[in-house]
Amino acid sequence: MTNILIFARLTVLEASRRKVLWALVGLAALIIGLSFWGFARLPDVHAFGTQLSAANSHLTTAQLLGVVLFALSFVGALGMSFVAAPTLAGELESGVALSLLARPVRRSEVLLGKWLGLVGLAVAYVVLVGGAEIAAAETGTGYQVPGPVTAVALLAAQTVSLLSLALLLSTLLSPMAASVVSVGLFGTAWVAGLVGDIGQTLNDPSVAEVGTVDHLLLPTDGLWNGVMNALDQTSLVSSFSDRLVGNPFFQPNGLTFAYLLWSAAWLVAVVVATHFRFSRVEL
C-alpha cells in the first residue's frame, strides 16, 4: 500500500511540476469566470425585443450548462489523456522505468499508484470545475440543476474511463500515439453517440444501434448522456422534449443501473488489461 501511495503522490507531483495541473486550473478558471459573467447576464437577454420567459431562460441555461460542461469535459479528457498516456509509455521509453522497476516494487503497485494519482487529479478537476459551473448557473439564472452530484459524478466517471483507456494504450503504443488515439476515440465515441441519437430521432433501429454499440465499447458518451439528463429539470424535459429530440445537449432518459454496472465492469476490465499488459512489458 505504501508503494501505491508513493507512486500516486509522484504522479500528482509530476502533473504539478510539469505545469499540466496549472494549465488545467488556468483554463478552468477562465471558462468558469466567463460562465459566471455569461450566466449572470442571461436573465437580461431579450429575444426578438422581449425578455426571455422563465421557462425559456431555464432551458437556455440548461443547454448552455451542457455545452460548457462538455467543453470542460473535453479539456479534461484532452488533459488527462496527455497526462495519462506518457505516464507509463514515456517512462518505459525514456529509461525512467528502468531504475524504478529494479526496486523491490510490484508492477501492480506502480500501475495502481499511477492510476490512483491520475484518478485523484481527474476527480479533483471535475468536482472543482463542474461544481463551479453548476454554481455559476444557479447563481446567475436561478436555475436549479436537479442532479448536481449525479452530474459531477458521471462527468468524473467519464474522465476516469478515458484516462484508464489512455493508460492501457500507453502500454501498447508510444506516448504520443497513445494520447492521440485516446483523444481520437473519445471524439469518435461522441460522434457515434450523436449518430445513434439521430437514428433514434429518425426511428431507424440500425442507425440507433450505432449509439448502443458505441456506448458499450467506450462508455464515455453513454456517461455523458447521464450528465445531460442530470442537468435537465423534469419540467423542461416534459415541456420541450418534442422540440429537443436529437439535440446533443438534451437527454430525456437517465442511465439504467445495468448500464452503470456495465460501465464499472468496463473500467475494471481496462485496468486489469493494463496490468496484464504492463506486467509483461520487458525493458
Add this chain to the structure above:
Amino acid sequence: MPEGARGTAPATGHEPATGHEPASLLAGGPAPGPPAVPKTFAADGQGAIGGLEPSGGACPPAPKAISATARDAIWCSRLSKSYGQRAALRAVSLRIAPGEVVGLLGPNGAGKTTLVKMLVGLVRPDSGEALVLGDTLGRPEARREIGYLPELFRYQPWLNVAEVLELHASLRPIARADRPSEIRRVLALAGLADRAPDRVGSLSKGLQQRLGLAVALLGHPRLLLLDEPTSALDPTGRADVRSLIDQCRTEGTTVLLNSHMLSEVERSCDRVIVLDRGEVLADGPLGAWLDHDMLRVRLDGDAAPFVPSLARFGEVSAHARELTVPSLAMSLVPDVVATLVHAGARVLSVEPGQVSLEEKLLQLLARSHGEGP
C-alpha cells in the same frame, strides 16, 4: 522480471561435462562451493575455450547446468532469451560468490545488458533458472539488496537530486529516520554533495550518471550491478568509480561490472566473464588473463610473412609491422629473434610485456568467430 514469471528454486545436481563449457582460466575457480563448472586449461596457461572447440557432432551439446549453493550471490543455470529470431542469451550458466568483483565483457550485442536486466527482473528469461542473493529471480523481495545502475537511463527531470534519492530510498525501503543521513552519504560518495537541490533536468550527462551511482549505492546493497557506469564520466569521475568499487570490495559487496572500458575492468575486477553472441565464452580470474608473458617484435616491413617461421613458439599474430607472441617464456626471446633474423626479417625492436585484457579479449573473440589462429 514481470511478476510470477518463474518461481522454482533450483535443485539441479551436477551433470556430466559436455565439452561445451565456457573456458575457465585458473584452477580452483573463484566461486565457492562445489566447482560445478569443470576447469580446463591449455598447457600454455591460456584457457581452453571448451565451448568453441569443434564438438565433433553436427549439433553442439547444450551447456550444462550448474547447481546453486546458499552462498552464491548470483547463480544462473541455462538462462536463455530470444527477441524474435535473435537469441540474446543462450543457456547462460554462471555463479558469482559474495564479495567478488566481476567484470562482464563482450562485444556489442553479446547479451551482457540482457543478462543484467534479467537479474533485476526487467527481462523475463525464456528458459532457465536463477537465484540472486538466494532469492528467486523476479520476486520483488529479491531486489531489496540490489543496487542497479542501468546503461541507458533517466531520472524524472522534474525532480531534484535529493527528491530522486528520497524516492528510491522510500522504495528500497530505508526507514524514514535513516534517509537523510543515507542520502547525504551517497551524495558525498558520488561527488554530488552540493547538487542536492538541483533539478535532474539541469544536470549534465556525467552528473546524471553520478546520480545513478548514488541511487545504486543507497542502503549499502549487497549486490551492485553496474551497466557501463563510466560511459559519460570524465577521468576524475572514472577514478571515483574505481575507488567506489574498491570500497565496495572492502565492504564485501558483490559487484558485477558491465563495461567496455577494459582498463577499468583490469583495475577493478577480480574475475571476468566474457559473453559473446549470448554465450559464456570464458570465465575466470583476471590474473589468469593478465599474468602471461608475451613478446612484441617490431619489424622493418610487413610482419605477416614471418608468422609461419615462429610457429613453434605458439600462437603468433601479426598486425602490420608488429608480431605478437603470447605466453612466451622470457628465456626464449633470443631464440625468437634469431629465428626471425634467420628467416630474413629486419628486427627493429623487441618488447617483452604482458598480454593486456584488450588483447586477450580480442584474441578470444577472434578465435570464437573463427578468425584467429
